[in-house]
Amino acid sequence: MLYIDSFLNFLKFEKRSSDHTVVAYKADLKQFAEYMKEMGVKDEREVKTRFIRNWVVALHYDNLKPRSIHRKIASLRAYFKHLLREEVIETSPVEGVILPKLSKNLPDFVKEKEMDLLLDHVPFGEDYPGVRDRTIIDLFYGTGIRLSELVALKDRSFDFGSGLVKVLGKRNKERLVPLNQTTLNSVSNYMLRRNQEFGENKAKSFFLTDKGEAIYHKLVYRIVNKHLRSVTTLAKKSPHILRHTYATILLNRGADINAIKELLGHANLNATQVYTHNTFEKLSSIYNQAHPRA
DSSP: OOSHHHHHHIIIIISOOOHHHHHHHHHHHHHHHHHHHHTTOOSGGGOOHHHHHHHHHHHHHTTOOHHHHHHHHHHHHHHHHHHHHTTSOSSOTTTTOOOOOOOOOOOOOOOHHHHHHHHHTSOOOSSHHHHHHHHHHHHHHHHOOOHHHHHTOOGGGEETTTTEEEEEOGGGOEEEEEOOHHHHHHHHHHHHHHHHHHSSOOSSOSSBOTTSSBOOHHHHHHHHHHHHTTTOOOSOOSHHHHHHHHHHHHHHTTOOHHHHHHHHTOSSHHHHHGGGGGGHHHHHHHHHHHOTTO
16 A cells, blocks of 8 residues: 555644554554555555445454454544545545454553552562662652653652642643642662663663663563552453553542543543542442432
8 A cells, every 4th residue: 555654754744643643543544554455455555445344244253353343444534535635536445444442441440548558568679670660650640640740750740849740742742730749759769770770861761671772562561561560350450551640549539520531631621530430439428428318
């Protein structure tokens, strides 16, 4: 297919999408291009709606999860919409593709007592990896930032005087997130330990590997997964679970949903409202205390 690289450049340089987003689009589109090549189609103008429907069926028989199939079709939809704007095609072949509605998966979250156990009682160790790992967990839990946002942090991202961290979010949009005193202390302690270990930080990354190199996504994921295993039985033990946990706890403690939207860096309120289901635990507690027949 002829225009994938052009579209990826549009995402990166004009739409200012994150590297993670561009990589995801690239993977989806290259996979579709391979399928089209098998069908003898090399030009986007030759793609028919039935080809995309057949691809959906093929993905289903490959045991791909429905949510993943939806994401791939969303990538195609955005791609062909771009080609429409560029007048490469006259109609989008994706518009005729109807996918079944997804069941809403409510976000999992780690219980507050489990996080207290992890951060207050589980030993991380006083060596560099231990101090770093604890700070990573603390920062995810204390700010709700995304994995890509944590990896992108630099020393200058932190303002200790104001107690804020500057986060570079999706589409390179910056936001300021407050840090509680415990997390501030954790970050400060990490910087001291890191500089003792490696000297002045010349890497672009705030967090470093055991060898003093810039940290990367897979390592952070493994760190979080390893430590969450010690306190929770949740199936998913990822950095994003800690983002869910952050939002849920703020809501349960009475924070305004619009404020949480800004803290999380959501573009619209719909993305934040998915967390409101978890406040039912709080509502039930209030009901049991207040209702005369409870």
